[in-house]
Amino acid sequence: MKSILLILSFILVFSTLGFPQEHKQGDSHGQMREKIESQKISxxxxxLSLTPKEAQIFWPVYNELEQKKRELRxxxxxxxxxxxxxxxNLTDKELxxxxxxxxxxxxxxxNLDKTYxxxxxxxxxxxxxxELYHSEKQFQSMLLRRIKERGRYQHGR
Structure with a gap:
């Protein structure tokens, strides 16, 4: 089962790489974002221990949500x-x-959260x-922890 999930993860990662990117080729920010997205998918x-059938239906919907969230950000x-x-320089009306x-x-x-x-x-x-909602929070926490740890090492703490 784990090998199926691993294979499915790789397929999903490579399929998302085909989407239009918001960055130039070789852009380190874009490469970092892709790496984080693939780690998140895995x-x-x-x-979630998605079955192959669930994964096939779930990931396109989830990727659509993520794209819309990215546009909002x-x-x-x-x-x-x-x-x-x-x-x-802005007026009160503009503010x-x-x-x-x-x-x-x-x-x-x-509303996006509710719709999806x-x-x-x-x-x-x-x-x-x-479990999806919990996993997203766990991943976000893990990512923030890694960023903090890198900051400590880079600043000699």
Whole structure:
């Protein structure tokens, strides 16, 4: 079973590499993002113990969600850059518009979670859906821990 999951993980990783990328070839940030995404796929696949049938249906839906979330993060980043770079020169009306846009992006994010939760319910049993959410948090925590550890080593602590 583990060998099937491993093979499936590799197939999914290589299939996601074919998606249009938001970075230039050789861009280290883009390469790092790809590496993290492939690690996340492997981690989630292992944690959920997806059957081949579940994985075949689940991963395209999950990847679609991740792409939409990435687009929202990019919009959010753009708004914050605007705020950072032009804050002193913006009118109250413009600042209000920016803050409203930020709240709308948060609502969009929550609505995405709700929409895809309903999609996941058609693909996975309830226990695996909860394991998915837990696995995502575990992966995020693990990633943050690694980043902190690298920072300590680089700064001689």
């Amino acid at each position: 981690f989630i696949t292992e944690q 990019n919009k959010n980043r753009t708004l914050f850059r605007t705020l950072r770079d032009k804050q002193d 209000t518009k920016l803050s409203d846009q930020l709240i709308e992006l948060r609502l969009e994010d929550v 939760h309903e999609k996941f319910k058609k693909i996975l049993p309830p226990k695996k859906i909860l």
